[in-house]
Amino acid sequence: MTAVTASTCRGRPSGGLPAEVTSFVGRRHEVAEVKQLLSASRVVTLTGVGGVGKTRLALRVGVEVRRAFRDGVWLVELGALDCPAMLDQVVTEALEIRDHTGDPPMRVLTRFLRDKQLLLILDNCEHMVGDCAVLAEALLKAAPDLRVLATSRQALGIAGEQAVSVAPLPLPGREEPRPPLDALVRQDAVRLFVERARAVLPSFEITEDNRDVVTRIVRRLDGLPLGIELAAVRLRALSAEELLQRLDDRFRLLTAGSRAVLPRHQTLRALIDWSYTLCLDHERLLWQRASVFAGGLDLEAAEAVCSGDGIAREDVIDLVIGLVDKSVLMREGHPGGVRYRMLETLRQYGRQRLADSGAEAELQTRHRRYYRDLAARARAEVFGPHQVAWFGRLQREHHNLRAALDSWLSTPAQTGAALGMAGDLLYHWITSYYLGEGRDWLRRALSADAASRGAPEPVRGRALWAASWLAVIQADIPAATAMLEEARRLGEGAGDEAVLAYVALFSGMVAMCEGRTPAAIELYRDALARHRRTGDPAGIALSLIRLTLAHSFSGDSSRAVAAGEESLSVCEAHGDAWHKAYTMMALGVEVWRQGDLARATELETESLTFNRVMGDRLGAGLNIEVLAWIAAGQGRSQRAARLLGVLEGMWTSVGAPLSGYGHLIRYHEECRAALREELGETAFEAALRRGARMPTEEALAYALGEEGRAEQAGREEPAAAPLTRREKEIAELVAQGLTNKEIAASLVIAQRTAEGHVEHIMTKLGFTSRAQIAVWVGEQARADGQDGLS
Template identity: 40%
Template sequence: MRSGPIPRRTPGNLPSDLSGFVGRAGELAELGRLLDSSRLVTVTGAGGVGKTRLVLAAARAAADAAAGPADPAQERYCDGVWLAELASVRDPALLELTLAEALGLTDHTTRPTRTVLAEHLAERRLLLVLDGFEQLVDETADLVRDLLRRSPGLRVLAAGRRPLTLDGELSWPLAPLDPEEALALLIERTSAADPAFALTEANRTALAELCARLDGLPLALELAAGRLRTLSPAQVLSRLEDRFALLTGGSRGALPRHRALRTAIGWSHELCTAGERLLWARLSVFAGQFDLDAAEYVCAGPDLPVDSVLDLVGELLGQSLLVREETAAGVRYRMLESVRIYGAGWLESLGDARRLRRRHRDWYMGLATWCELDWFSPRQEEVAALVEAELPNLRLALECCLDEPEETHLGQYLAGTLWFYWAGCGRLTEGRHWLDRTLEDGLGLAGSEYESSRLKALWVLGYVAALQGDSVASMSALYECRDGAARSENRVAGAYAVHRMGCLALVSDDMARAGELLGSALERYREAGELNSNVLMCQVELAMALAFQGDLAGALSLCREVRDICEERGERWTKAYALYVLAYAELDAGGTAEARRLLAECVAINHTFRDRVGLVLAVELLALVTVTEGHPAEAAVLQGAAEPLWDGVGMRLFGSGYFNAPRLMCQERAGELLGTERYASCARHGRALSLDGLVERALRGPEPAPAAGPLPRPRGGSDRPMARPGTSTAAGATGVKNRKPAGSPEGEPAG
């Protein structure tokens, strides 16, 4: 094992500050002091006053302090600083799930998400930042109260227009910027849009007056900065003064903050062209980010030609009404929440909101359909990133499908079409939520013209529930799908139902039945002309069933064929599972170097797609490879690092003797070679690794073992990583040939 202290970890998910933070030095210091004295601090204030920017700046300061030299005073956030953005969450059932995602938790079990959160936070010391909870204030307050009670090392920094009203909460109203800070912000933002702009004696008075008229509200100042690109400060001030007079009866006294903000947004709205105002209103139907293609489809019409949308987006960007962001899914845009709400009000007043919501839904149904097809292609990773970025909009589309009972079949289709995301990208819990909802709300659609959508949702539900270890719900959905497919003569749905029944048998250790069902499903797929990631996964699962029963030759043949097809099509997700089986066969044949190479690729792919099921299986088998190579300490580290992953994967599912065999065998071998105390120390080291740290370590491989003589041979046990349950001491099995670990001389006695 590597020597030296464990590096200080500074996990978290805070975004970088692309435009810089201006002023607020006093507020930042005060906020830090408040967090020292209270476990819950809520920064309150009107929309646009700068709550989000301030709490993010405070959070970054806390993260920087935690990353500094080891100091007991900085241990408060040793487990990181995490941001949960809640503004786009409308469904209370998704609140806890959104928080879990923000913390990087992936849980494949059927445990309540609140339980998962509480267990994760129970022994951790971290700062949780909550932003935009107003639409779910009661639910957020209940969740925060529960987590704080059960997690003594947790502190919460929240930003909202109102406090959570909890015992022990420090509610801190945020004032607008002072005159100097407001002027500095206005100049900084204007200069960013127009490098030729500068503060001069000629424009200082007008700019200072503009800051005063906007009450020092950061959002209002940024909107004004967008206008200074085309108007002089005096012109901006003149137009704004007219707007104030209209709304306040000519009063030139101090204005309420919310009115100043609404005035600034309304003034920007008035200065927009008719086309810009119309696009602004229609863009308000998006949740979170969106791209240009979506904007063109959803917003264009006879009164807004599609070829005008790009130019209009550019104009809204120039006026700071839109924000452009670079993401893993490409260039995307978003509206600040106050601006979006203003636009949504106009859309309602135009009587066009329902039509636009449906166009929005239709676009995202089409996007999901395209992504499902493109999942079986070289663009698989891009598809995963795109769906991740579009999740708030996909949620909105699913809600729209459920708004009208006669359109529930659209929700079933959409929830079913996203199977690759639910199962392949670590989103089982959310997938189960939507599948249950669409099927519950659409019970009356059985046997209707929309039966195919219902059947798809059923087999996907059966698949998701099986991976969660909920065999009762899985079997119920799959039998219903199979019977419905037979009645409607839907051969494809029937094949999927039989396939997932085989998958359920596989994870339930019924290998004979799994082989029978999976083989039948493959025949059905061939007859229907179906070929995609699901079909190839069926072939890999059949190979697993054969390997578990000792037919390595048959398993190898199937998985080599899958690997070749995946490489030809650019498919990587299913390929990772084929590599897992191939690595098992290599290890069984003594090829530890090739097994390591295959598993390293498997780990990298599963980590890319956030597939914790595949990742934990690969890490456990890699640990067995590692101890076989003669590195028991490193194997123990990997074993320890994998333990937290098992909590999210679900012990009920992987209590399987077959799937557990590599872990138990490695634990037995490494424990005998190291001794109980050192094994436990190495495992603790592994548990301290972050997920990224685990993956980096697994890919790097062990350092060369020191030349300190041969390692003793472990006593008893089986060398087969996946022996049949009931036949090994480690995995429950005996009587299988023993193979010595690397470095053990021939003939050395056991022990």
């Protein structure tokens, strides 16, 4: 049997915090102050104007206090969220809680957090400060060991809150005699300017000749980090003197602005206005159009949505490079490719310019159509070799998918498109942390479509059976039954074999949940026959997986194994990995039941290896369940009890034990009772607690039997060769197959410079070919992704 692999990894590094991509400058006093306040107060809010560095300060504090919080430090990014009603759900997703209960998100959150020692960073609260205040207060009351660190332009205004006003970076004084040059360079504002200037002009230095000009630049920018960073990048094209001259001119134009607005707000607006005017006409147009994206975009999306009406598709890449060069767009490398992100302040500025131009509605239409089509393409690839790559891509596009769905639902007579899109994203809802949200989108779209009847019957039928699967996973059997009955009526009326096949499949799952195993088997057989007639390999695999489990549960081993082996053949013939992992889980249950513990271990371990990389908590939980039963059968009682302890925390995060596989609870309870009797109450409970306290990655390694090897590898593995940020960026481009000339064009550097970087990379890593660099980049991406699982 071939190993299950995944081409992309989920999760974030540092247990919920993104990696820092630029150096953190200064703020030592503020970091110390916020850390001290967090030790004494349960909620601290960093306030200040846009661009002052509240987010960077919060993230730095989070990194430094991480060890003090047993359950981690978690970032909730709210800048791209426009709908306050989604706030609870967004926090749930940021904590990577998979809710299978169907409970309201707030109830899920309070239940999950009540025994957690955790720091929650709520970033960019200003546009929904009241809702954030209500949320924070409710969570703090429910979870005694929770701390909240918020960033906002105003305090939340809740009891016990400590507000810290984040000031601009300290500026050089005007004292005479002037301080020595080395003292000037240590000033935070000057140091930030120099570091960011060197990123675009490596030869830049503070000298006696330019010190006064640099001092005046950072003063004119009021020490605002965003302003300094946006200005420093202009040194690629301007001298420091030219930069200062243009800053002065621009600010004088705005002296007649409203005195009711804080001066720093005027300064930031002036700086962004100035950055906008420095762009070429087509770059400004792309800036406006790119602001319609939520949470970032890739080049394909930029070409599809932003081209036309003045921008040729083939020119988009050059315009993107121009905006990256001007720090309007930020380039981010991902295992699936390069993405671009705009600072929220700049995105809001571009969105206002877009609205003023009268083109906002047209761009929203393009945006939602693009993501509707993207969802349809993902559905077409749901069973095959590109499946996992699509799972990762949809994960990265989640904010845009959400915005598109909301736009479709908000557009009269377009509810059918919303319904089709929500149904097409079924596997995204199941394989990510968005099951509850996906069910809500389907519920809203089904309700809207019932009123307008805008969707064709096959689309509504598909949405109904998709929503029923989510309801089954959440153990909401009455809702699933009602939706399946409506889908059945639609399928029979239209003679739609595909809809009837899935109705039979999920009706079988309902029957298994209700203890009607013979009826379930007949329904699964009906589903399998229909899926074979329609030629749907995903439906065939799902039916065979469920037949494997049902035959096993009824004691029919030969049919269970036959169904499982056929499912493996179907998956392998199509290059599918996700369904294959679940097939191996199901086969592992039957092989364990037969007493072949070695083979069962092999199946569950291979399945768990895939689910670990995918971040599929439900799949991993099922694997660990079977591995616990296997360990008990091998007489490894302590290991079995610890694995059951691991499951207590894992099933809590998922939302319900054995969600969608409730008939297996019998084996769980039998194993638990046998271990309690064998170990005794005290030893059994101690082993459970030990397993429940294990961090997720450590628990997964323990379940896979890797804990000893991992520790040994940690002692023996040499440190990775240190690459600079620029070298890592170039290494990623090499891995993507770019030539030195193409790398130079992408980064807007000389080809000779690119060649020199590649040579340095090979020297540092001890490599002799570009192919070795590509392999190394892939290994680093996989390692980073696994480190980020939590």
